[in-house]
Amino acid sequence: MRPVRPARLSVVTAVATVAALTAVTGCTEKSDGKSGGAGSVRVTATDDACRVSKTKLSAGHVELAIENKGSKVTEVYLLFPDDRIVSERENIGPGTKQRLTAEVKAGSYEIACKPGMKGDGIRQKVTVAGGTTAKRDPRLDKAVAGYRSYVQAQADETLPEVKVFTDAVRKGDLAAAKKAYADSRIGWERTEPVAESFGNIDPKVDVREDGLADDQDPEKDWTGWHRLERALWKDKKIGAREKALATRLDKDLLDWQRRVGRAEITPTSMANGAKELLDEVATGKVTGEEERYSHTDLVDFKANVEGAEKAYQLLKPVAAEQDPKLAKELDKQFAALDELLEKYREGGAGSYRFTSYDKLGKADTKELADGVNALAEPLSKLAAAVAKAK
Secondary structure: OOOOOOOOOOHHHHHHHHHHHHHHHOOOEOOOOOOOHHHEEEEEEOOOOEEEOOOEEEOEEEEEEEEEOOOOOEEEEEEOOOOOEEEEEEEEOOOOEEEEEEEEOOEEEEEEEOHHHOOOOEEEEEEEEOOOOOOOOHHHHHHHHHHHHHHHHHHHHHHHHHHHHHHHHHHOOHHHHHHHHOHHHHHHHHOHHHHHOOOOOHHHHOOOHHHOOOOOOHHHHOOOHHHHHHHHHHHOOOOHHHHHHHHHHHHHHHHHHHHHOOOOOOHHHHHHHHHHHHHHHHHHHOOOOOOOOOOOHHHHHHHHHHHHHHHHHHHHHHHHHHOHHHHHHHHHHHHHHHHHHHOOEEOOOOOOEEOOHHHOOHHHHHHHHHHHHHHHHHHOOHHHHHHOOO
C-alpha cells in the first residue's frame, strides 16, 4: 500500500510527474461499470463513502467495476479479514473508472476505498459463498507454481545481497554500504506486490518518510531501506541508530523470506501484481521520488519491469489464446520498454548499474513515462483475459 508522496520541486520531476499521472490514469476503463456478469460488483468511491452494489458473492472470479466520484485520487482494495491483500487498484483519479478482477474462495472479505490513498480506508464487509464451479486450465496452475517458485527464489537470493549491505553499515563503511544498497533491493522490487500482500512487512522495510503515519516520529519509528538511504547519502554518516536499523532490516526481511511460500497466489493476482509493478514505476520511479537521496531509481525501475514481465510470460500461453491481440501488444510494449532502459545501463550486458536518475533530462524522463504509459494500458487488461480461461 503506497502512500501519496509529494513530488520533488524540480522542472525535471514536474515533467515526469505529469507524464506519470498520465500513465496511471490513461488505463482507466470507458465502460459504465454495469457489465461483467454475475460476478461483477459496482464500487462507487467518494471522499467520504465506499458504496458496493452487493455484499454477497459467489466464489470464483469476481470483478470490481470501480468509479471514483470523489475529488481525491483513491485506491480500492479487496482484503482478507486480517488485512492481507487479495487484490488492489491504486491511483484511481477523480471522475475515472477502472476494473479489478480477482479470484476468491468462500469466506469473509472487505472492500476498502481510500480517499487520498491514506489511512485504513472506508470499508464494506462482503461474504463469498460456495466453491469454484469451473475447473482451472492446468496451464494456469503451472503458471502459479512457476511464479511461486520465482518469488521464493527472489526472496532467497535477496537475503545474501542485503547482508552485504547491512554488514557494511554495521562496520561503518559508508562507501561499501552505498555500493551495496541498490543491489540489495532488486529481488524485493521484482516481487513487491507479493510482499505488500502481507500488510505489515512493507511499512517496516520500504516506507519513505512521507509515508509514515501522522502519529509516527521519523527519528524513532522510521525503519528500513529508505531510512538508511537518507543516512548514507543525505546525512553522510553511520551511527549507532543506523547500525541497529541494519540488523532490524535483516530480521524483517528474513520474516518476509519465510512467509513468501505461504502467500495467496492466483492467476489473476499475478496479472494484477504485474500491473501494480507498473504503477510503482509510474508513481515512484519515473518521478524520482523512490530513491530521492541515492538516485538509484532506474535499478528499481528495471526490477519492477522484470517482475511484471515474468508474471506475464508465465500467463502468456493462456492470455495469448484468449486475447491474441492483447498478447501481441504486450510483447511489443515490454520489448520497447526493455530497449529504452538499456540506454541507461552502465557496465555492459547483465550489469545492474544504471545512470544516476538525477543525471537524466526532461526529454529522458518524458520518454520513460511514455514507455510506462504504453505498457500500463494493455497490462491493465491481462487479468480479465486470464479470467476468461476455462
